[in-house]
Amino acid sequence: MTRNAITSNLGYPRIGANREWKKALEAYWAGKINEEQLRTEMDQFQLSNLRKQQEAGIDLIPVGDFTYYDHVLDTAVMFGIVPPRYRYEGGPDGLDLYFAMARGNSRAAACEMTKWFNTNYHYIVPEIGDIQPVLTENKPLAAYRFAKSQAGIDGKPVVIGLYTFLKLSKGFALSEIRSVAERFLPVYVQLLQELEQEGAAWVQIDEPAVVTGLQEEDIELLGHIYGALHAAVPGLRIMLQTYFESVQPLEALLKLPVQGLGLDFVHGGEANLEAIERLGWPEDKTLGAGVIDGRGIWRCDPEEKLALAERLERLVPEGKLILQPSCSLLHVPVTVQGEDRLKPEVRNALAFADEKLAELGLLKLALLEGREAAGAQWAGAKAALDAFRKLPERNRVDVAELERGLEELTDRRNTVYAERAKRQQDKWRLPLLPTTTIGSFPQTPEVRQARLKWRKGELSPERYDEFIRRQIADSITLQEKIGLDVLVHGEFERTDMVEFFGEKLDGFLFTRNGWVQSYGSRCVKPPVIYADVAFTEPMTVKESVYAQSLTKLPVKGMLTGPVTILNWSFVRDDLSREQVANQIALALRQEILALESAGVEMIQVDEPAVREGLPLKEQDRRQYLEWAVRAFRISTSLVRDTTQIHTHMCYCEFGDMIDSISDMDADVISIETSRSHGELIASFEQMDYDKGIGLGVYDIHSPRVPSVEEMETGIERALRVLHPEQFWINPDCGLKTRGWSETEASLRNMVAAADNARKKARAVQP
Structure with a gap:
């Protein structure tokens, strides 16, 4: 040998196996341990890792x-x-400087x-x-x-x-x-x-x-x-x-x-x-x-x-x-x-x-x-x-049969966007520059505690459903008072935009301690796709239908798209990623049709992770984008012309994605752009985009409440290159991590900015 x-x-x-590292960091940031204690604990974690190897x-x-x-x-x-912004008199040094660069402080933004x-x-x-x-x-x-x-x-x-x-x-x-x-x-x-x-x-x-x-x-x-x-x-x-x-x-x-x-x-x-x-x-x-x-x-x-x-x-x-x-x-x-x-x-x-x-x-x-x-x-x-x-469950005949029909399966809407848009406007009668949000509302400690009690069996399913319905009703009432045009139910029943669907589809499993680091102390526990993915029963219809019953305004049904579910999970390695994405798409297709049949006819299928999955080599990207876009269309293509499909994407270099984004054929796309708003708007000067689009008018990652004037400026700049009839006004992402007071204040300012922009747009229209 x-x-x-x-x-x-x-x-x-x-x-650490039980996220001990994360807990030590957060204890230090909260002032529960000092720097010496943190360094002692970190040395122990480092030593443990070395000895295990x-x-x-x-x-x-x-x-x-x-x-x-x-x-x-x-x-x-x-x-x-x-960066020089940290070098002010009395500024941080040592470990405080290190963490300030990562997390920001009262004087300087994070890197x-x-x-x-x-x-x-x-x-x-x-x-x-x-x-x-x-x-x-x-x-x-x-x-x-x-x-x-x-x-x-x-x-x-x-x-x-x-x-x-x-x-x-x-x-x-x-x-x-x-x-x-x-x-x-x-x-x-x-x-x-x-x-x-x-x-x-x-x-x-x-x-x-x-x-x-x-x-x-x-x-x-x-x-x-x-x-x-x-x-x-x-x-x-x-x-x-x-x-x-x-x-x-x-x-x-x-x-x-x-x-x-x-x-x-x-x-x-x-x-x-x-x-x-x-x-x-x-x-x-x-x-x-x-x-x-x-x-x-x-x-x-x-x-x-x-x-x-x-x-x-x-x-x-x-x-x-x-x-x-x-x-x-x-x-x-x-x-x-x-x-x-x-x-x-x-x-x-x-x-x-x-x-x-x-x-x-x-x-x-x-x-x-x-x-x-x-x-x-x-x-x-x-x-x-x-x-x-x-x-x-890894060799399901019913899933294999669906997959065999993929080549003949339609993945295109019946009518081109220009004609659909007219029929949708006739149906919805939305104002110029309609306002909406991306989907989620604040997940307060009360919401998280109720979910935890329900999972532990300390709160009955009936009591938990009642609690969620109260949260939905309160959010609908607030959105109406604020003056939004298209509402959402708030997603209070959801822990995570991928985990929620993984728990309701066949083919997924969830580990007890399968945590990985996402950034800093933020750890995630990705779902595991271990078997064939299949639809079992409606996943979002109950909450969406209830929300719609509370208002005459349209309420969007909210789903996570097939490519994002794929890219944010650990995926089985015996099938290609394209095959798994198609399985997810076929399952979501049934959910979308169930929503439409139940009277929910604005449906948002979020795909924030499409660009994240791009292959590292330029020559491999076209093939990936082709199957990723098709998976989205497989999910959404069977709806009626008057059913409006929305999607949301996190910021990307829009110029190198414009053809693929357009090919997704969503009626409305919202893009997380507030931190790079000018860059993205400038890109539209070099290209045409013919569908509905919302460029996030304020940054939800900050607790700061932007002024009406600030948002108006962003809207006005966008309208220099986009037609008012295609432009939607929304925050740049979901509001799950924000507090209610800042959320309400920001949305009220957003609606006021939209009203002012409408008046100006009407004044210049022939």
Whole structure:
């Protein structure tokens, strides 16, 4: 048998099996513990994470991946990249400055936050500007020393690569990136030199930005960066780590003067394999092979992974193979332990972070000594997968029959939008510039407590329904008093816009402790799509019909769209994402028809996550958008011409989505734009959009109440490029996280702004 593999990990979840990390942070922010207590607790969490990886037998354990909030923010602060707005007299410093950048304070707004590539993790965007970087603290070095002194671990420091750090930052023009890199190279050199002097054997430099596609100027910049680093620390072994996709062209990275290259063999893995087989693997480089899925939650097929590892082993020189996850385990929950409410066939098919580390160990053993050495564990893994795959709910005949009819299934409305719009206006008689909201109203502590009591059995279903009806009635009354034109029921019965539907559709399950970090201390527990998705009974009709019975004004039925449900869930890995999206779409189609039959004839199908699912490579995006748009149309296409379909999307670069958004064929789309209102409106000067549209006129993420004049200004600017007959007026997103007083005040100002805008629009109409 071979002796050609060791194991490595790329990163471990920070939050703790019971979200202890989150609780400590929030206790500190609430003033319940002081900084010393917080640091003591954080050290314990970090030490526990290290020891768990040590006990799992991982050979190269990452250090420096642990953070108090976000690893990109850590890098910015470490290099002194602090926006000037925090540098006022008496301003924050130390940990208070760090958290102010993440969360804002009374004097300065928080730094921008956005998605980490195509994951559901959010990072804090560095604001570089003219700041001259300086190494304020060598955080990877401190983490390396901590692991060595506290756990006897000679760890592998993790650093965000300069190329990726700059690609993720703002505050300079793209044409300036080479000169900005020159400013940063000395501090990167200093950081690595200090690690080399301390005795670090390997340093993992994360460069996921390279998988989005490399142009000549990118290749030249990477060559310059890594040439300078190699010249400064020639004895330090650098593992240039990529993940989330294949590298194209791979030969560009193979030429860089680094000792190792980490590649993802799960996502884009076949392309990476084919490139290695075509190019060959250099004698002087180690391959960090991402063979275990770091983003999915399913147990791997041991036979498939062993075949992959053996194939890789034949391609690289003796002693140059490292087995590892495809990316950091940050993106999966901590452990399956405690998930005792799941049926055994499902539970045994799950693999969270701890289980993935065990899979690495098992794979290494089988590669070194043969599958026979893995014994009962190997047989148990195969048996568990076999039992899971045979579950009847994963092989439903009725769902398969619906899917077979997809090719012939109509996914287009009967009538073009221009004709539908006339019939809808004849039916609804809405005023010019109609006002509405996006769907949810404040989820007060009273609402959350009632739901919790109902779930615990402390409140009967009848009493809970009565409570929800009171909330709906109060919200309808308030909306009428405010003067809104199209109302919503408020979504008081819903915890989360995806979880609510997952609980009512077949094919979903919910874990007890399957938490992952979304941003900062915010953790989410995504639904798990483990089987065929199917409609069982109406999910929203009861509340929508009740709300409509209370008013003569139209009330929108509110649904989450198929692509958002898909993108915000853990998804089964035996079907394509397109197939699963279509299953969800077919189920939602029945719900939409049930709403229409019950007299709810304005229906909003929210798709805030459509753009989030875009593939990282430009050439793959068109195919994704085609099936994503079709899934939306499958859901909505059978309604009558007079039934008005709305959708809502979070902010995106509208220009590169305009054709796809139009092709969704929704009658009205609202877009979250308040923070980038001017940018989006400017884009309409270069394009035509012929359907109803609402550009959010105020930011719901802030408790601030915008003035009438402020909203009027935004409306007037939009009307320079949009016709009044197509423009709707609404907040930029749902109001779930706001309080009632600020919600009412903001909506009253919004309605007043709309009234003023109507008068001006009528005055200029012929």
